[in-house]
Amino acid sequence: MEAADFPSDPTISLREAAESDLPAIVEIYNAAIPSRTSNADLRLITVESRLDWFHAHSAERRPLWVAVHEGRVVAWVGLSDFLPRYAYHITAEASLYVDPSLQGRGLGPWMMQQLIDECPQLGVENVISLVFAHNKPSLKVHERLGFERWGLLPGVTKLDENRGDVVVLGKKI
Incomplete structure (x- = not known):
């Protein structure tokens, strides 16, 4: 997780998230x-509502990393259990969010690739991402990273008054 691996801004570092x-x-x-x-949230969430989620991550199994630029957290990426039953332990769901001011500069794909590269050491054989079908930039990033479309969940969301599909993207490690 060396910052020098990020081609467009070597001042960004990646580290394990702290509370x-x-x-x-x-x-x-x-x-x-x-x-x-x-x-899929329609209202802002709170720090308190994310404490259990945060503590469900671990460096050894389901990491949560942050990108830091000039002392400020500007993005995060992590793995979560795909489903709670044990047989699914080889599969993890990836999540990635980048501060709007840094989107479109390659930080997200770089972070996701770092996470993918770590998967063999974590015992992860499959990475899954659930992406809204109307989120074309995210779909393109996943495609460039070698994810394939593994499924479609039609009409499973209602964002305000709009129904939406979710694309299940997967990558075998």
Whole structure:
């Protein structure tokens, strides 16, 4: 996880998230809510509501990393259990959020690739991402990273008054 591996800005570093990063993680997540393109929450979430989620991550199995630029958390990426039953332990769901001011510069794909590269050491054989079908930029990033379309969940979301599909993207490690 060397910052020098990120080609467009070597001043960005990637590290394991600390609980003290949770306010910044929540702020970045909340910034995506109004667009209705990258998460299914319709109202802002709180730090307190994310404490259990944060503690479900571990460096050894389901990491949560943050990108830091000039002392500020500007993005996060992590793996979560895909489903709770044990047979699914070889499959993890990836999540990635980038501060709007840094989107479109390659930071997200770089972070996701770092996470993918770590998967063999974590015992992860499959990475899954659930992406809204109308989120074309995210679909393109996943495609460039070698994800394939493994499924479609038609009409499973209602964002305000709009029904939406979710694309299941997967990558075998």
